Amino acid sequence: MSARRGDRTLCGGIDLGGTKIQAAIVGDDGKVVGDARRATPVSGGPDGVAEQMAEALVEAGTMAGVEPTDLGGVGVGAPGTVDKDGAVSSAANLPDWDGSFPLAEHLSSALDTGVRVGNDVQVATDAEARLGAGRPYKSLLGVFWGTGVGGGLVLDDKPWLGLGAAGEIGHMVVKLGGKRCPCGRRGCMEAYAGRAAMEATARREHDKGEHTDLFKIMEKRGHDRLKSSVWEHALEQGDSMAEKLIGRAVEAIGAAVASAVNLLDVEAVIIGGGIGVRLGEPYVKKIERRMLKNLIVDERPPAFHVASLGDFGGAIGASLLWRPAPES
Amino acid sequence: MSARRGDRTLCGGIDLGGTKIQAAIVGDDGKVVGDARRATPVSGGPDGVAEQMAEALVEAGTMAGVEPTDLGGVGVGAPGTVDKDGAVSSAANLPDWDGSFPLAEHLSSALDTGVRVGNDVQVATDAEARLGAGRPYKSLLGVFWGTGVGGGLVLDDKPWLGLGAAGEIGHMVVKLGGKRCPCGRRGCMEAYAGRAAMEATARREHDKGEHTDLFKIMEKRGHDRLKSSVWEHALEQGDSMAEKLIGRAVEAIGAAVASAVNLLDVEAVIIGGGIGVRLGEPYVKKIERRMLKNLIVDERPPAFHVASLGDFGGAIGASLLWRPAPES
Numbered sequence A, B: 001m002s003a004r005r006g007d008r009t010l011c012g013g014i015d016l017g018g019t020k021i022q023a024a025i026v027g028d029d030g031k032v033v034g035d036a037r038r039a040t041p042v043s044g045g046p047d048g049v050a051e052q053m054a055e056a057l058v059e060a061g062t063m064a065g066v067e068p069t070d071l072g073g074v075g076v077g078a079p080g081t082v083d084k085d086g087a088v089s090s091a092a093n094l095p096d097w098d099g100s101f102p103l104a105e106h107l108s109s110a111l112d113t114g115v116r117v118g119n120d121v122q123v124a125t126d127a128e129a130r131l132g133a134g135r136p137y138k139s140l141l142g143v144f145w146g147t148g149v150g151g152g153l154v155l156d157d158k159p160w161l162g163l164g165a166a167g168e169i170g171h172m173v174v175k176l177g178g179k180r181c182p183c184g185r186r187g188c189m190e191a192y193a194g195r196a197a198m199e200a201t202a203r204r205e206h207d208k209g210e211h212t213d214l215f216k217i218m219e220k221r222g223h224d225r226l227k228s229s230v231w232e233h234a235l236e237q238g239d240s241m242a243e244k245l246i247g248r249a250v251e252a253i254g255a256a257v258a259s260a261v262n263l264l265d266v267e268a269v270i271i272g273g274g275i276g277v278r279l280g281e282p283y284v285k286k287i288e289r290r291m292l293k294n295l296i297v298d299e300r301p302p303a304f305h306v307a308s309l310g311d312f313g314g315a316i317g318a319s320l321l322w323r324p325a326p327e328s
Helices: A045-064 A103-111 A120-131 A195-207 A214-220 A228-236 A240-264 A274-292 A310-322 B045-064 B103-111 B120-131 B195-207 B214-220 B228-236 B240-264 B274-292 B310-322
Strands: A011-016 A020-026 A032-039 A074-078 A115-119 A140-145 A149-155 A268-272 A303-306 B011-016 B020-026 B032-039 B074-078 B115-119 B140-145 B149-155 B268-272 B303-306
Touching: A011 A045, A011 A120, A011 A310, A020 A045, A020 A310, A032 A045, A032 A310, A045 A103, A074 A103, A074 A120, A074 A310, A103 A115, A115 A120, A115 A310, A120 A140, A120 A149, A120 A268, A120 A310, A140 A240, A140 A274, A149 A240, A149 B240, A195 A214, A195 A228, A195 A240, A214 A228, A228 A240, A228 A274, A240 A274, A240 B149, A240 B240, A268 A274, A274 A303, B011 B045, B011 B120, B011 B310, B020 B045, B020 B310, B032 B045, B032 B310, B045 B103, B074 B103, B074 B120, B074 B310, B103 B115, B115 B120, B115 B310, B120 B140, B120 B149, B120 B268, B120 B310, B140 B240, B140 B274, B149 B240, B195 B214, B195 B228, B195 B240, B214 B228, B228 B240, B228 B274, B240 B274, B268 B274, B274 B303
Parallel strands: A011 A074, A074 A115, A140 A268, A268 A303, B011 B074, B074 B115, B140 B268, B268 B303
Antiparallel strands: A011 A020, A020 A032, A140 A149, B011 B020, B020 B032, B140 B149
16 A cells, blocks of 8 residues: 555545544545544643544544655544635534634645545435436435534535535425424424434423333443433334434424425435434435425426445545546 | 617616516616616417517617617526526416426517526516615615515526526415415515515404505505505505504514525615515614624624615616626
């Protein structure tokens, strides 16, 4: 692998999440040739996070036999708002990340190579479009169903960012005057479908005396929150509250996807994210069926797929920031 | 004006609506130099409609001093689904328009000039983007609030059509399990905001004994349906049912626009259509305020404007099918 040194066909990608940092060294065919993972530090603020990101990237490089300076560049997928210079703000899931932090500048000087920063969900969507389940399509909607519900758009083979913050499918309104969302607004799709919102609802109903095994399963598996695997096991056991809440989530996602497809008439919808991938094909089918009820051009519905790049999708997508899509 | 003969700087535009056909001869600056109007024939099917369209265009040409063969081409904005060859189908508002009718081919041979056909709402949006209220912006959403609620998108200075049917903002879901829409689905924005749906609701509530002057105003003005002017007068008189139903419409449009902007992060929203233009600025402000409640990036909301091209917007937009947007 050291033969690749300096030929710049390798790029780095880092997926920055609220709990973990995933770094990868990626070939121009999208193959991961080195990877490393770190926990996102809970203290030390943006400087501490950037330091762990740099270390993870160097470690992934060591596995691939390259130094950061040998790479074509390093891409980062970050939560929150990313400006043109690679500064990151409004990253509510990252510890002590107040105001705007010049992440690209910081990492670039730490790694001595070029760094580009994009939105985490958008780069994951781009990865699915160019290398994953979305490859056959020129336009698609990516829906990442996890703690929240994020979205990304590829239109005419190019990522669509709008003024920088496009893709907020989780905050499309599915119910006027409906449930309060973790974002503070009412009736957002995420208020029904996000894992954080579903956990809050489950706790409230459990405290009120409604039966569920969700929290027993959580404790048995040594978790302190309702991870995707907990929901999966509860569904397998036929837990009625899990069925009810996941049913509502499917309804909300289906309605929001119908709204998005009615507005954009894209060719395909890719469902990813922690819960999306964990529950997989059968639940993607349920979302598709619910969507059809509100789809206006229902004689040619969009194709539905589960995201196919798995855990590395975010890091691979970040590396694509150095491989612009061909002009169409 | 006859000096322009044959120099091809003039194009024709025809806006085909359910009640009227508006033809215009349009200069390359967007100025209308000739116009004519016909009632959409209620019998005779697509052939009869095409004949009236051709006659209207010839009459508009006479006013401008040009023959159809002197024009750079003729564009048509049609309701329903338009395919690449200019055939129109699913035009539910047009009489006896069953199946697909080759409108471009038909008109082209009648007028002996090139004919292109686009979706009526999309061409009106394009007109606002290039010549009207949307000129300062590269990306915008057009919302045409009338009998139904149609939408159009301009992204990166180009119309976004998706697979051909993008822009159906009226059928975005604003209320899971909500009101039945004239399209048959549940919870669509148009079920609350479309003039046809509002009229049906008003009639039902009036028949049940709820007070309103809407139908008295309608009769006094010699109409047989609740036209935009009827709603306007009822609002001016403080009619409580008109206030309630228009209030709900504003809420539904505001929520759907918030959903669309959260997804696309466009720079501007243009509100047009029969009711939109009639109620104008004060109601556009109300829609904007309602939208802000569900806007996720609320520190930089999109600009809101009333459509500025008036009655000729559709015909002008249709003529633009012969003036492609400059490459960005």
